[in-house]
Amino acid sequence: MRELYEKLKTRFPLGEFTDQRDNLGFITVDKDQLRPVLYHLRDHEGFSHLVLLTAVDWIEEDRFQLTYLLSNRTRSVDVGLRVMLDRGEPVMETIHDIWPTAATYQCELREMFGIDFPDSPGVMDDFILEGWDDLPPYRRDFDTKKYSDETYAHREGRVTHDPAEYMKKQLYPDEV
Amino acid sequence: MKEELQKRTVKGPDGFEFEVDPLNDYYCSEAPKAHPPAYAKIVESFFNWARSESIWILGFGTGCGAIEMRPLMTPRFDAYRFGVQWRPTPRQANLFIISGYLSVKTLKRAIRSYEQMQNPKYVLGLGSCTINGGMYWDSYNTIKKLDDYMPVDLFVAGCMPRPEALLASFEELKKVIKAGKAEGANAYAENFDWYKANQKKVIKDWDMPDYNW
Amino acid sequence: MLYQPDRSQYPDMGPDGKLDIDLSSGKYLKLWQGPQHPGITGNMSLELTVCGDEVVEGKVHVGYLHRGFEKLMERRSFIQCFPIVCRICVPEPDFNEYCYAAAVEELAGIEISERAKWIRTLILEMGRINSYMMYLGGQAGALGMGVIGQWTTYVRDLMLDRFEELTGARIYHMFIIPGGVRDDLPAGFEDRMEETLKEIEATLKDVQEVMFQNAVFKKRTKGIGYIDPSLVDSYGITGPNARAAGIAKDVRADQPYLVYPHLDFEPVTGKDSDIFTRSDVRRRDVIMSVDLVRQILSRMPKKDGPLMAKLPNVLHWKIPRGETYIRGECSRGEYGFYVVTDGSGYPRRVNVRGPSYTHAMSLLQRMIVNVNIADVASLMVSLHTYPPEIER
Numbered sequence: 005m006r007e008l009y010e011k012l013k014t015r016f017p018l019g020e021f022t023d024q025r026d027n028l029g030f031i032t033v034d035k036d037q038l039r040p041v042l043y044h045l046r047d048h049e050g051f052s053h054l055v056l057l058t059a060v061d062w063i064e065e066d067r068f069q070l071t072y073l074l075s076n077r078t079r080s081v082d083v084g085l086r087v088m089l090d091r092g093e094p095v096m097e098t099i100h101d102i103w104p105t106a107a108t109y110q111c112e113l114r115e116m117f118g119i120d121f122p123d124s125p126g127v128m129d130d131f132i133l134e135g136w137d138d139l140p141p142y143r144r145d146f147d148t149k150k151y152s153d154e155t156y157a158h159r160e161g162r163v164t165h166d167p168a169e170y171m172k173k174q175l176y177p178d179e180v
Numbered sequence: 181m182k183e184e185l186q187k188r189t190v191k192g193p194d195g196f197e198f199e200v201d202p203l204n205d206y207y208c209s210e211a212p213k214a215h216p217p218a219y220a221k222i223v224e225s226f227f228n229w230a231r232s233e234s235i236w237i238l239g240f241g242t243g244c245g246a247i248e249m250r251p252l253m254t255p256r257f258d259a260y261r262f263g264v265q266w267r268p269t270p271r272q273a274n275l276f277i278i279s280g281y282l283s284v285k286t287l288k289r290a291i292r293s294y295e296q297m298q299n300p301k302y303v304l305g306l307g308s309c310t311i312n313g314g315m316y317w318d319s320y321n322t323i324k325k326l327d328d329y330m331p332v333d334l335f336v337a338g339c340m341p342r343p344e345a346l347l348a349s350f351e352e353l354k355k356v357i358k359a360g361k362a363e364g365a366n367a368y369a370e371n372f373d374w375y376k377a378n379q380k381k382v383i384k385d386w387d388m389p390d391y392n393w
Numbered sequence: 394m395l396y397q398p399d400r401s402q403y404p405d406m407g408p409d410g411k412l413d414i415d416l417s418s419g420k421y422l423k424l425w426q427g428p429q430h431p432g433i434t435g436n437m438s439l440e441l442t443v444c445g446d447e448v449v450e451g452k453v454h455v456g457y458l459h460r461g462f463e464k465l466m467e468r469r470s471f472i473q474c475f476p477i478v479c480r481i482c483v484p485e486p487d488f489n490e491y492c493y494a495a496a497v498e499e500l501a502g503i504e505i506s507e508r509a510k511w512i513r514t515l516i517l518e519m520g521r522i523n524s525y526m527m528y529l530g531g532q533a534g535a536l537g538m539g540v541i542g543q544w545t546t547y548v549r550d551l552m553l554d555r556f557e558e559l560t561g562a563r564i565y566h567m568f569i570i571p572g573g574v575r576d577d578l579p580a581g582f583e584d585r586m587e588e589t590l591k592e593i594e595a596t597l598k599d600v601q602e603v604m605f606q607n608a609v610f611k612k613r614t615k616g617i618g619y620i621d622p623s624l625v626d627s628y629g630i631t632g633p634n635a636r637a638a639g640i641a642k643d644v645r646a647d648q649p650y651l652v653y654p655h656l657d658f659e660p661v662t663g664k665d666s667d668i669f670t671r672s673d674v675r676r677r678d679v680i681m682s683v684d685l686v687r688q689i690l691s692r693m694p695k696k697d698g699p700l701m702a703k704l705p706n707v708l709h710w711k712i713p714r715g716e717t718y719i720r721g722e723c724s725r726g727e728y729g730f731y732v733v734t735d736g737s738g739y740p741r742r743v744n745v746r747g748p749s750y751t752h753a754m755s756l757l758q759r760m761i762v763n764v765n766i767a768d769v770a771s772l773m774v775s776l777h778t779y780p781p782e783i784e785r
Contacts, residue, residue: 024717025499027648052626055718058744060733071731073718077626080647082718105629108754132456132784133321134285135385141320141464148464149318155382156324159312171473172708191418240429241436243458244483244781247564250527251553254546268431286428286436286457293429315477318468319461340564 005029008049008083016041019086030071030084035096038087042072042102050076051083057099057109059117063144066091068119072099089119098124116142182387207389212369215299217360224360231274231300232357235350238273239266240293243280245306248343257343262350270296275353278332280340281309281322287329288383294330295392299365302357304349305335314339328378331364414442414450421449424766428457432770434531437753437780439773443766451761451769453754459784466743471497471571472707474740479565481745482782485524487516488723489745490569492730495650496719497571500734501705501712509573509700511693514651516568517721518682518689519556522593523549524724525679528777532672533604535771536613541604548596551589558582573701583690590683597679605673614668618760618772622666628759629751632726634776637674638666644722656688668775675724675777711738725749725777747782754783 009021009031018041019032033041045051051074060069072085089096098121100107110121111131118140121127139146158164187201218224241249252259253266267273270293282290294303305326308314313324326332333356336349356362368375380386414421427438436457442450462481466474478493479486491513498505526549530542553563558579560566568575604610622638624630635642643660645653661677663670704710712734720729726748735741757776764772 022716024715028718030716054629055720055727055729056731056744056746058731058742060716060742071716073731077642077647084716084718103627103629104759105627105751105755108750130456132285132459134288134456135383137384138320141461144467146320146464148320148461148468151320152313152318152324155320156313156322157328157378158317159325162312162317164317171470176706176708238429239431243436244480244564246435247483250530250542250546251550254543254550256547256550270429281460283457283459285459289428289457315480316460316465319465321459321461342563 005081005083008081012041012044015044027081028084029082030086032086032088035087035089038072038085039097039099039102041085042074042099045074045083046102050078053077054103054106055082057106057113059113059119059142061091061117061142061144063091068094068117070096070113070119094119096121098122098127100124116140118143185387203389208391209389211372211391212295212365214366214369225358228358228360232354233263235262235264235275235302235353236267236273237264237275237277238270238293238297239268240270240276240290242278242282242286242290243307243309245277245279245340248340248346249277249279251343252346257347259347259350262347264350270294271298273297274300275302275304276330277304277306278310278326278330280307281314281316281319282326282329283321284323284382284384285321287323287379288388291330291379292388292392300362301365302333302353302362303330303364304353305332306341306346308337308339311335311337323382329375329382331367331375333362333364420444426769427454432535434774434778435780437778437783439761439769441761441766441769446766448761448764448766448769451758453758455754455780455783457784458781462785463743463745466740468739470707470738471501471710471712471740472704474743475570476567479567481785482747482779483564484527484779485520485723485725486565487520487569488721488728489730490567491517491651492719492721492728492745493732493743494569494571496717496730496732497712498702499717499719500715500732501571501710503572503702503704505573505702506698506700507694508577508696509702510651511689512574512578512700513569514653514656515686515689515693516556516559516566516574517651517723518685519552521724522679522682522686523552523556525675525682526552526593528675528724528774529600529604529672529679531774532668532771533600533610535774536610538604538607538610541600544596544599548589548593551592555582555586555589558585570701572704573699575701577696577700586686586690590686593679593683597676601676605669605676611669613768614672614771614775615665616667617764617768618668618671618775620666620756620760624756628756630726630756631748631751632722632724632777633661633671633674633678634726634752636660637663637671639664644720644727648720650719650721652689655692656685658685668771671775671777678724709738711736720746723748725779726752728782745782745785747779747785749776749778749780750783752776753778753780 005023016037022030053075055073055075058071068089070087075082107125110124111127113119114127115131185202190200191197251257276294309316310326316322334353336345422443424441424443427433428436438454440452441448478489481489526545530545533541557563560568620638625635625640641660641662646660661674663674714736716733718731720727729746731744733742
């Protein structure tokens, strides 16, 4: 994997590299370098399969991480491209013209994270949620328990514990 | 409002033009009425006996419990020998099995399907998630208490309940119907405003009429 | 004679795949198939625009089964995530357990025992047989052959019995736990499994004769629902759908995980890439899985130590910052978990990549155009979609 990173490094300005396994590595890529890197990986390195596109909310660092996971099915290696976005202005370029399936992923990210992908087909359509009027639910600052308590009626008599606290009490009562 | 619910002029294949107002044309604008019992108790008991022996289930797998419906339909468990069968449309069914968690999006469809079913009709809540949320007690997208949104006659606990539990529940439901206690459809008609208020509280984009039959 | 679509009288498709259709012209009809519809797999819906009996445009709507697993797991500790992951996908829940367990083990640096790996592989193959049996019944049922479903559901039930004696549950097994598996095989399991496998083989033989040699089935599936092999990469097609197009990609062979390097098998491929070939590839895949289960049971090493690796105290189990992707070949294609940890006791982010995500959304929307409306159900089933893994 490091070989590939060194090779890419001669062509593009790349960020940090994580060697996760011998067939999986993660590379941090600049936001505007993503498209050339994707084209290069697809056309010259054989990474022709977009496995997934998803986001991670690093709220403490005030940024979103987009992960583009590509796979080379002939050599059976995967590479993940990390793109960091400013959390205050989550807009990213669409890649649906490279992989048509990306449109679905982008639609989901727009809905669940509030990351916008202008010009992606159907990106503003409802994908999973219907009539949602709160924060995008996969953001870290959205509290699902609070929302659930406020919105839905709960049955009387159900005792709800904080999972970690309850486990501690039940399994490890002597732990501090 | 959705495009297909808006008023429009439609031109038929033969050139004839007509107005369509889906909200008025496709839906009934009258609230449901409670169905009074028969004039004599013995007649009502006879009706209830007949109802209990032909439970026709709506084939709508709303959640994961639907996976245990296939074994029930096949020779191993064979629910057909109890007079239970599955129907493809709400108009032909009288038992609605809510098979597990209901997300808000499905709840909307489930309400429509329920309201389209003919009286007398029964609802069976399958799985812990219909009772108190079960595994998804803190989820932002599933309802926690099914009987707030539609009248439930029987709950089956478990995650997920076995086919045998469902067979037992059919027998139990028969007893409830024969005892004349499965009056969910009437309860729904009598407390219609309460049910609608609950439903609208959860379904934030209510874009259908209140009456769906 | 193959059905030849003629698009000349319909409006052109725009660059975003949408047609400019005037619903009030009276020529087109908007038709919903699902969510309450016998011709749909699970709880999803197709919004079809039809002209006569031909589909002009189709849009897939999902989200009816969304429970927000990825969010719920963020507020559960690593071991508390284990009982809920299997609920992501109902017909084949074990892959969720395996992918999650393997991801946590990789990030936390836990080695599992050899026998646990064999038992995990056994469970995954048993689950695959179940899922395919469900599929064969569904594919036949979509074309009106109800009896096939009766047979396959029956043998699937026998397999569920084996699951039950192994794990204690029929559907949600919660057996593959981070660190190993919960228990060893019960006594006499191999013999009872052999009986079940024989039953499955006999049923498959019947299915081959009754379904695959049926003239109606052939006419309604051959040449319909063609996937061009050039689409396989751009649309992210994996598993039997890709293998039926002649692309011999199988994660079990390409990136062997668990004990697949010790087993002998050859990915099953077809070449016509139509509904018939896809069903046939899956039928032959069951035969291969049956063979694999036999191989696993005969080659499994004897128990020589605990099945579970020693886990840290679950209360203080923190996993350092990292991210990984674990994939496996489930019955529908490539199933994967992308797990990110941040040094706390909870996963930072879990993303599930279900194969139906690409198959049922962008691919189906493309394939459904110009199909006769009677073939929509069988086309959708032939992609083997399970909606819960799309929306989680």
